[in-house]
Amino acid sequence: xxxxxxxxxxxxxxxxxxxxxxxxxxxxxxxxxxxxxxxxxxxxxxxxxxxxxxxxxxxxxxxxxxxxxxxxxxxxxxxxxxxxxxxxxxxxxxxxx
Numbered sequence: 001x002x003x004x005x006x007x008x009x010x011x012x013x014x015x016x017x018x019x020x021x022x023x024x025x026x027x028x029x030x031x032x033x034x035x036x037x038x039x040x041x042x043x044x045x046x047x048x049x050x051x052x053x054x055x056x057x058x059x060x061x062x063x064x065x066x067x068x069x070x071x072x073x074x075x076x077x078x079x080x081x082x083x084x085x086x087x088x089x090x091x092x093x094x095x096x097x
Contacts, residue, residue: 001056002036003063004086007072008050010079017048023071031055034066036091050078054086 009017017040028038034055041050055066063083067073073081 001058002086002088003055003057003060004084005053005055005063005067006050006082006084007052007067007078008041008080009048009077013077014047016075016077017072020071020075020077027069027071028053031066036088060085 028035034057036054036056038053039051040048041052043049051070051072053067053070055063057063057066060083067081067083072078
């Protein structure tokens with residue numbers, strides 16, 4: 001089942017995000033088979049303010065463990081992380097419903 005991991009960065013943490021980015025991207029690449037989508041959320045000025053990762057795992061507990069294993073999470077970048085089940089209705093230019 002897909003889960004959306006919606007994370008908000010701590011205020012004024014762009015430098016920390018950029019410092020951790022290579023480790024975060026390497027971790028995402030290691031976990032590519034479980035990913036449906038991943039990317040930074042940005043404010044109107046284009047600065048990163050958080051992350052949205054959609055992961056395909058069986059349970060909420062697996063999604064929580066996935067989120068906790070993210071180097072951004074392990075290094076305290078996030079102020080808030082919300083995980084919700086996600087239903088693929090339109091995906092990869094296909095209507096799935």
